[in-house]
Every structure is written in structure tokens, then in C-alpha cells.
Amino acid sequence: MRIPEETIDRIRQSADIIDVISDYVSLKKRGQNWIACCPFHNEKTPSFNVSPARQIYKCFGCGKAGDPVRFVMDIENIGYPEALRHLAKKYGIEVAEEQLTPDELIKQNERESLFIVLNFAKDYYHKHLLTTDEGQSIGLSYFRERGFLDNTVQAFELGFSPDQWDALLQEAGKRGYRAELLEKAGLIVAKEGGKTYDRFRGRVIFPIHNVSGRVIAFGARILKADKNQPKYLNSPETEVYHKSQVLYGIFQAKNAIRQDDICYLTEGYTDVISLHQAGIKNVVASSGTSLTIEQIRLISRFTQNVTILYDGDAAGIKAALRGLDMVLEEGLNVSVATFPDGDDPDSYVRKVGAEAFRNYLSKNANDFISFKTGILLKDAGDNPFKRAEIITEIIQSISKIPDPIKRQVFFQKTARQLQVDEQTLISESNRMVLNQQKQQLRPQPDRPASSNRASGPSSMPDEVAGILTDFPVETAPAENRVIESRSSQKPSPLANQEEECIRLLINYGAHELEPDISVCHYMLSELGSMEFVTPVFNEMLTEIREGFLAQEIRTADYFLRHRNPDFQHRAIGLVTVRHQLSENWQKHEIYVPTEVDKLADAAFSNILRLKKLVAEQQMREIKQQISQATDPAESDRLMLEYMHFKKVDMEISRLLGTVIS
Incomplete structure (x- = not known):
């Protein structure tokens, strides 16, 4: 069933990227953008970037990117129409659809x-x-x-x-x-x-x-x-x-968790409901199951602080504590609280009220390491063998903490609590941490090298300028190029320069280099009829050319709103900047040139590098033809062509400042 186009446009205009993503992730402002730990893959350092100005998001870790509709599709694992209906419901937009049985x-x-x-x-x-x-x-x-x-x-x-x-x-x-x-x-x-x-x-x-x-x-x-x-x-x-991935009450609690920057974790449904009714709304339950890594990561979307509220007996608490090291391993700040006289969170909040409940937690919630140490020490008594086992277990827990400063603080506190030498604990932990780091070490995926934008003169020699029109490149059929693109792990130098060319066109196409000469005008004139090898970049270039012929400069906004998901995904990657210039430079009156300041050099350099790569490709093909030629006249003609491209290659190298061609 099709949703009318005017309704789709209304949904897209109403959906705010910050508002939509904040339903699932706790965002923090950084400069003009917002950041968070990515909800699509496990990470401890935020690489998920949201741009309210462009209404897009991009993760520099896993590569996920899109607009509000795409985010809902990915996070909810639903299709495009369902995502639109989800957003329509959120913003109170009536979707006029045919009534179905x-x-x-x-x-x-x-x-x-x-x-x-x-x-x-x-x-x-x-x-x-x-x-x-x-x-x-x-x-x-x-x-x-x-x-x-x-x-x-x-x-x-x-x-x-x-x-x-x-x-x-x-x-x-x-x-x-x-x-x-x-x-x-x-x-x-x-x-x-x-x-x-x-x-x-x-x-x-x-x-x-x-x-x-x-x-x-x-x-x-x-x-x-x-x-x-x-x-x-x-x-x-x-x-x-999937019960291991769900927390009871998370929908009702998520905004309060984000606002209070702490999550209370209980065991039962009624605990959550009673606390919520009392005004303590930042509470969820594991629904009687053992806490899982997926549930911990769900909490970490909204806060790094967790207080676990136990209502079981000592034996049950000890059994549960042994499974909580993974909370530390995820980098969360964990505290534990129990209740007097056999009360649970439900009965205690009804007995004393919300204010007294909060006061009790502030005074009686202990950090996880101290709580665990105290519980285990009671069992060990004066038995030296049991105490040694406890010390080893506590060291293992502290070793799970990824932050070295936090580990140091806990070693100092635990050494006093256990009455042992702090350095002994640290030495044993160093061995454990080293083994842990070796296990966690994973090879990082290769990323495209950013192109070097060398400066160059404002004009280009005729023989260099003519390379694309005099000797057009014969590109492989589209189906072959697609297979090649998918099978290769690292993009070729030519693909990198094609990407850089599209990046400059969609980010700065309307920017004037000289009066009446825009970046788009200049670069399209220099490219002539050249086709790109990478299919998606070639298709984007074609649309930019069509727009220019219609006296329209198609920049980032055009591709970010495009119905082609490949265009949209590529455009997001090309307009999103991971690092922003610190405001301190401006505060101290230190001028740092921006890319716009060097835009003419960047465009000129990109065109040169594209033409150099074309010349190198032509030389390789001609050398292969020479090796197979049997007619001396044909060999001479090919040699002249080869010398022409060699001369072009050397001239471009000179302009780029490349010593070795």
C-alpha cells in the first residue's frame, strides 16, 4: 500500500534527526554537531556523529549513515513504509491510506x-x-x-x-x-x-x-x-x-534515565511500576533473568551510571555478583544497594516514600567493587586460603575496568579494605590486563587514504588540459565495474580521486572561484566528457552534469534528499566531517585557513591527479599493445602515443611537486 507523496514530504519535514535519535541514544553536543556511542555496533569511544543542520547521521566506526527515516529502519529493523508510519505516529501526522482488512x-x-x-x-x-x-x-x-x-x-x-x-x-x-x-x-x-x-x-x-x-x-x-x-x-x-536484549520499562524510563544520568536496575515488574508511580522513573528491570551484555549496552545508550537494587538473600546476591564483571568491562559506573528488613524496592518505596527512598540510596549505595569485596570477606572470615581466593577474584573484577585511572583508584581503595599491599594487587592485575588486551585486540578495517590537496597554479598547460578530450578513457562495462568494485577491499587511487572530485562538487559546487566561474563550472569544464570508473560516482557525476545543463548546481542537499539510497549514503559520507576545529583557536586569535580558503588549489589539484592517473592508465595499455604489435609502423605510432602521455605525466608531476613520477 502506497503512502501519498505529500504525506511522505510532510513526515520528512516534521522529523527532526536529534529528536528521533534521542529516543534511542543519549546524544552529547560537540560544536555544531552531536555525538554518541553508536547503537549499531559495540564501541566505548563515540564515533556516531549527528548533524542537525543537514538532518543526517554517520558512524565513522561501522559506516552506518542516513536520515531520520533510515535511522528508524535500521534501529527497528523495519521497512521504508513502516518507518514512515512510525514517524507519522510520533509526530501526530495522519497517514491517509486505504483501509485494509x-x-x-x-x-x-x-x-x-x-x-x-x-x-x-x-x-x-x-x-x-x-x-x-x-x-x-x-x-x-x-x-x-x-x-x-x-x-x-x-x-x-x-x-x-x-x-x-x-x-x-x-x-x-x-x-x-x-x-x-x-x-x-x-x-x-x-x-x-x-x-x-x-x-x-x-x-x-x-x-x-x-x-x-x-x-x-x-x-x-x-x-x-x-x-x-x-x-x-x-x-x-x-x-x-529476544529476552536477552530487552529491559522491562525501558520505554517509560529512557527519558528520565537520560535526564538524571543514572539508571536503577531492579528484578521485577512491580518494582519498576511502584518506583515509577512514586516519581522515580529512571528504573528498569531485567525481568528475573540474569543480566546480559545486550541489556547492559541498551542501558549505556542513555547513561554510563547504573545502580543495581537487590532484594534477594545473601546467597542469591553472591551468585548474581559473579556475573556482573561484564558491566565493568563495558565501562559503566556500577553501584549496588540492598534494602533493610527483607524489603524489596516495591515494598520499601511504598513504606517510606520517594524522597526517603532517594536519600537511602544516596547513603547506602556502594560501588560494585567495594560491595563485592565486603560480601565475600564476610564469608571468608580469618581463613587465609579463602581470603587469597577472594583477593584474586576482586583483582579479576578490577582488571575488567577499561579506564586505567579508575582501575588505579579501585586498587587504592581495595588495598585498604583488604589490608594488603597495593603494589601486589597492581602487579597481578598487570598480568591479567595484558592477557585481556591481547584477546580484545582486533585488526582495524582499512580505510581510504585521504587525498593530498597540493597547491598548484591557476592555469593548466594545453597538453595536460587536452588529455581527457583528445584521448578519452575506455571504461569497462558497468556490470564488470560493479563486480570489480565489490570484490576489491581497498579502493584504487583512481576511485579515491573520483570520490574527492564528487566531494568537492557537492560541497562547494556553487562557490565562486572567480566572478561568474563556480567550482562546478570549472571542474566540469576540465573533466570534459570523462567517465568515472566507480559506478556510483559516475552516476552522481552524470546527474551533476544534467543539472548544470539545466542551469542548476546540484550540491549536497540534492543528493541527501535523493531517493537512490546509494547516492544518499555516499553523500552523507562526503559531507560529514569527523573532527571540528576547536573554538580555542579563534579565542586566542590564531587564524587557521579553512578548506574554502584553499578551494581553488584543491579543485586544480584534484583535476591534475585525475588526469595523471588517466595518463598512467593509458601508458600501461599502450605498453601492452606495443609488446603484442607485429607491424613496425604500428609500433612506431604506439611509441609516439606513449611518449605523449609520458610527457603529460611528467608535466603533471612537475605541477604537483612530485619528485618521482
Whole structure:
């Protein structure tokens, strides 16, 4: 189903790149742009760059780039129409589409269909909680006993499943949803023999949302005593739900986490809901599962500070602590807090209130290393062998911390706590850190070398200028060039210069070198009819030429809005600058020339290098023809051609200041 063009334009104009990305990542301002750790790959040093002026993003680590629509497509793993609908919903834009039946919606996209049917189930459970006698007397009564207010029930979209075998299945059938889709979404269970029934029956329902707020799964708690039924029942793994990658409450908490710059991590659904209702909204839960590396990285999108709230016994806490070294390894600042008199976060906040709860955490939350050391020392007592084991385990934890300054601080504090020599701890850690660094060491991907923009004179010798028109380069067929481009790991020198040429044209094409002579006019005149070897650059050059003939200079904005994703991706890479000039230079009145100041030299140099590479290519081809020639006259003609290109090559080398040609 097609979305009207005017609606697409309205969505694109309304979607702000900072606003959209901030829903998923905590951005920090740097100069005119914003930076963050990339959400698409694991990194500890920010290389994800967002430009509000151009409404684009680019990661210099993994290469991901695009506009707000592309970001939603990549982060949510959805298609172009679904991303547009997502942004339309975010900005309150009505998408006037033809009304489809449920069956047609299902056929449109299976992954999107899972979201549709899960949203239907959420609405069904929520409505049953609020409007039926069973839901109100059992489910709503339970929530009110827990102290949940009506607006809290609405905020978390809580529900209740009827105590019947197939109530949801029957209602879904009336709406046109197929049983096989319900099974894929984890809503029903199909047994051998054809028996099918609802997964959740007679339980209060906790919908689980992803970061963008879409329901992806459910947690359900039984309220009656039944030894044959588990107390909590969760959705199985599906195409849209992977429990190791999800934190309960992250959608409701993400803005508060970013604002307060700290995340409280609990174990259960009710802990999150009670704290949220009390005004402590920067809280999420691991939903009873062991904390995973994916969940840690999800938190790190919004803050580097985590306080883990434990409500278990000493044995349970010790078991959990041994799995938390990976939090340190990700560079997060981790603290731990427990509660008195057997309380959990839910019961304690209801007992003392939000203000006292915060005060308690500020006084009783310990850094992870000190907390772990204290817990383990209690068990060891005066036993020297157990104490030695504990020291080794603590050193291993500290060695996981990537920041050397933080490691040093923890060694000083731990040495006092353990009453051992600090240097002993450091020496043992050095050995561990060295081994750790060797394991983590990975070869860095090759990157194209930036072209050297040498300065040159403002005019070009005739024999150099004529090389492209007198001896046009015969390029390989497009299909061959595509294969060559994909198979090669490093771009050729010619591809680098082609890229530099397009970069200059789209960034500075409208800039005047002299009155009435723009960069675009000058470079296109010098290129003549030359075709580029790299397909995408050749296609972009063709569009620039077409625009120039129509008296239009097609710069970066043209390609950033282009429907061709290859053009858009290349343009983003060519306009995004990773490093910005420090304002301190201007503060101290130190003038640093910009690229615009050297633009004439840059354009001249690029044209020279392109022509030099063309001359070198022609010489290689002529030498091969000479070696195969049998006619002396043909050999003489080829030799004259070769000498011409050799002369051109030497002249360009002189202009570029290259000593060795």
C-alpha cells in the first residue's frame, strides 16, 4: 500500500534527526554537531556523529549513515513504509491510506504483522481488565492492592487474561487474525493432535515494550494458588522478542534515565511500576533473568551510571555478583544497594516514600567493587586460603575496568579494605590486563587514504588540459565495474580521486572561484566528457552534469534528499566531517585557513591527479599493445602515443611537486 507523496514530504519535514535519535541514544553536543556511542555496533569511544543542520547521521566506526527515516529502519529493523508510519505516529501526522482488512495487513509484512497482533492482544487484555466483572474483581483488585493508581495502569497498559482456554483465540478469529500468526507471536499454544489454547489464562498481564514503545511480549502472573502452574509466565522467544536484549520499562524510563544520568536496575515488574508511580522513573528491570551484555549496552545508550537494587538473600546476591564483571568491562559506573528488613524496592518505596527512598540510596549505595569485596570477606572470615581466593577474584573484577585511572583508584581503595599491599594487587592485575588486551585486540578495517590537496597554479598547460578530450578513457562495462568494485577491499587511487572530485562538487559546487566561474563550472569544464570508473560516482557525476545543463548546481542537499539510497549514503559520507576545529583557536586569535580558503588549489589539484592517473592508465595499455604489435609502423605510432602521455605525466608531476613520477 502506497503512502501519498505529500504525506511522505510532510513526515520528512516534521522529523527532526536529534529528536528521533534521542529516543534511542543519549546524544552529547560537540560544536555544531552531536555525538554518541553508536547503537549499531559495540564501541566505548563515540564515533556516531549527528548533524542537525543537514538532518543526517554517520558512524565513522561501522559506516552506518542516513536520515531520520533510515535511522528508524535500521534501529527497528523495519521497512521504508513502516518507518514512515512510525514517524507519522510520533509526530501526530495522519497517514491517509486505504483501509485494509486484517488478513491484508498480515500479508503486507510478517514482522509488522506480529506487532499488529501483539498490539491487538495488549488492547484485548487491557480492555478485559477495565470493563469486565472478572477483570475488575480479580485483576484490577490485585493492582489496587499493590497501590497502583489508574494512571499507572494506563501508563504501563496493564491487563488481565480471562480464565478460559481460548478466549483470546476466539476473539482474534472474529477479527480475522489467523491462528498460525497468534502462535508465532507466542499468544497461543498448539499441541499435537490439533488442540490449541491461549498461553495466558486467568493472569494479570504486564506488556513488555521495546525502546520505541511497541509491544513485543508479555509477562503474566497467576493470582490463585496452583502448584501445577508457575507463578510467572513469559512469552517465548519470537522474531520480535529476544529476552536477552530487552529491559522491562525501558520505554517509560529512557527519558528520565537520560535526564538524571543514572539508571536503577531492579528484578521485577512491580518494582519498576511502584518506583515509577512514586516519581522515580529512571528504573528498569531485567525481568528475573540474569543480566546480559545486550541489556547492559541498551542501558549505556542513555547513561554510563547504573545502580543495581537487590532484594534477594545473601546467597542469591553472591551468585548474581559473579556475573556482573561484564558491566565493568563495558565501562559503566556500577553501584549496588540492598534494602533493610527483607524489603524489596516495591515494598520499601511504598513504606517510606520517594524522597526517603532517594536519600537511602544516596547513603547506602556502594560501588560494585567495594560491595563485592565486603560480601565475600564476610564469608571468608580469618581463613587465609579463602581470603587469597577472594583477593584474586576482586583483582579479576578490577582488571575488567577499561579506564586505567579508575582501575588505579579501585586498587587504592581495595588495598585498604583488604589490608594488603597495593603494589601486589597492581602487579597481578598487570598480568591479567595484558592477557585481556591481547584477546580484545582486533585488526582495524582499512580505510581510504585521504587525498593530498597540493597547491598548484591557476592555469593548466594545453597538453595536460587536452588529455581527457583528445584521448578519452575506455571504461569497462558497468556490470564488470560493479563486480570489480565489490570484490576489491581497498579502493584504487583512481576511485579515491573520483570520490574527492564528487566531494568537492557537492560541497562547494556553487562557490565562486572567480566572478561568474563556480567550482562546478570549472571542474566540469576540465573533466570534459570523462567517465568515472566507480559506478556510483559516475552516476552522481552524470546527474551533476544534467543539472548544470539545466542551469542548476546540484550540491549536497540534492543528493541527501535523493531517493537512490546509494547516492544518499555516499553523500552523507562526503559531507560529514569527523573532527571540528576547536573554538580555542579563534579565542586566542590564531587564524587557521579553512578548506574554502584553499578551494581553488584543491579543485586544480584534484583535476591534475585525475588526469595523471588517466595518463598512467593509458601508458600501461599502450605498453601492452606495443609488446603484442607485429607491424613496425604500428609500433612506431604506439611509441609516439606513449611518449605523449609520458610527457603529460611528467608535466603533471612537475605541477604537483612530485619528485618521482
